[in-house]
Amino acid sequence: MMNKPADVLAFILQTDSGCGLIFRKKALLDWVEKTKNKLGKHELSFAVKAFPWSEGLQVFASRLDAVDVSNLTEAKLVMPYLKPEAEIWLTNGQVIDAQSIQDICEKRKIIWNVGSERDWQEAKKLNVHVALRISSSSLLKKDDPAFVASRFGFDRKNISNYSKADRDKVYALHCHHGGEKSTDETFKTLLSELLKLREEFPHLKKINLGGGWAKMSDPLISELAAMMPSDLIFVMEPGRAVTQEAGYAFSRVLSVEKRGERWFVEGELSPGAHLRWVRSHQWTLIPLAEGERVELNGEVWWGSSTCWEDDVLHLSKNGFSAGVGDVILWGHVAGYALSWNHSFNGIPQAKVFLV
Numbered sequence: 001m002m003n004k005p006a007d008v009l010a011f012i013l014q015t016d017s018g019c020g021l022i023f024r025k026k027a028l029l030d031w032v033e034k035t036k037n038k039l040g041k042h043e044l045s046f047a048v049k050a051f052p053w054s055e056g057l058q059v060f061a062s063r064l065d066a067v068d069v070s071n072l073t074e075a076k077l078v079m080p081y082l083k084p085e086a087e088i089w090l091t092n093g094q095v096i097d098a099q100s101i102q103d104i105c106e107k108r109k110i111i112w113n114v115g116s117e118r119d120w121q122e123a124k125k126l127n128v129h130v131a132l133r134i135s136s137s138s139l140l141k142k143d144d145p146a147f148v149a150s151r152f153g154f155d156r157k158n159i160s161n162y163s164k165a166d167r168d169k170v171y172a173l174h175c176h177h178g179g180e181k182s183t184d185e186t187f188k189t190l191l192s193e194l195l196k197l198r199e200e201f202p203h204l205k206k207i208n209l210g211g212g213w214a215k216m217s218d219p220l221i222s223e224l225a226a227m228m229p230s231d232l233i234f235v236m237e238p239g240r241a242v243t244q245e246a247g248y249a250f251s252r253v254l255s256v257e258k259r260g261e262r263w264f265v266e267g268e269l270s271p272g273a274h275l276r277w278v279r280s281h282q283w284t285l286i287p288l289a290e291g292e293r294v295e296l297n298g299e300v301w302w303g304s305s306t307c308w309e310d311d312v313l314h315l316s317k318n319g320f321s322a323g324v325g326d327v328i329l330w331g332h333v334a335g336y337a338l339s340w341n342h343s344f345n346g347i348p349q350a351k352v353f354l355v
């Protein structure tokens with residue numbers, strides 16, 4: 001059964017909005033506090049692209065040790081809330097005007113994620129620290145269930161160029177495993193493989209294990225901490241793990257009708273436009289319809305009126321009843337939904353709320 005927090009229900013009962021995304025402050029903050037406590041001296045960064053929203057970032061950004069930003073907009077959004085010593089990890093440095101990022105970040109430490117020869121040449125010209133980005137496919141075995149052929153970073157076999165010339169510039173090693181299947185074992189393997197490379201970089205201070213923490217177990221952070229030599233810090237850089245327990249999406253039901261063999265339940269929220277990268281499909285129906293509610297047996301399609309044929313959340317559930325005015329509520333809506341929130345084909349953009 002999907003969890004329906006009282007504050008989310010109370011908000012839906014009093015709002016006029018036909019659809020929206022809701023993030024719970026308490027859940028955001030609890031996740032960050034709990035994780036910070038487990039990390040101890042190790043560090044929590046956050047990938048701003050995963051929740052590019054000033055009001056939302058304000059809830060927890062002051063507790064972060066660092067952020068990962070990929071453009072100037074993200075940097076401007078988060079900067080007012082960061083503690084003075086928080087570090088800025090820069091992804092996509094080659095597309096950002098270096099002077100502008102340095103102006104926005106003022107005196108903060110900037111760590112440029114270098115994952116290509118071009119990045120390296122650019123980074124050398126600037127007064128920044130360097131994190132060498134190593135591709136996860138060169139650290140995981142091909143038969144590892146989490147393996148994906150990663151586009152990001154150097155193959156571990158090709159880092160000797162960087163470990164010979166200018167190696168003193170390398171402040172950190174960074175591996176973001178972009179797949180969806182990371183488990184505890186993935187992080188342990190990535191960390192132990194990265195630790196094998198540290199000999200080559202005498203001034204190494206940090207190992208950044210990137211994102212993908214959505215399914216981590218409770219003891220994982222202490223297990224990783226126990227693997228660390230005392231003079232190195234590990235950094236986790238989650239995106240969706242921070243927001244997924246806090247995020248909900250809702251839409252009022254505008255019509256319920258049978259066309260041919262199938263039932264169609266239409267609302268204002270489009271899975272394609274507003275809920276991309278929301279994978280869990282945890283949902284529930286809040287029975288608020290004042291008029292008739294219809295028993296929907298067999299195949300039921302939920303969606304909105306966009307023209308994209310696949311823009312449906314397929315529900316097939318016997319004994320499911322719905323009526324105009326009911327509210328459908330999704331859980332596990334990670335903050336990436338904000339990045340994709342648009343008004344494709346005339347449907348309204350979802351409003352975003354904090355409760």
Ligand SMILES: Cc1ncc(COP(=O)(O)O)c(C=O)c1O
Nearest residue numbers: 047176211212213237238239240
């Ligand atoms: C460099 C980097 N770090 C962290 C993240 C966050 O990933 P996730 O949402 O899987 O935790 C991303 C997301 O793409 C990323 O590119």
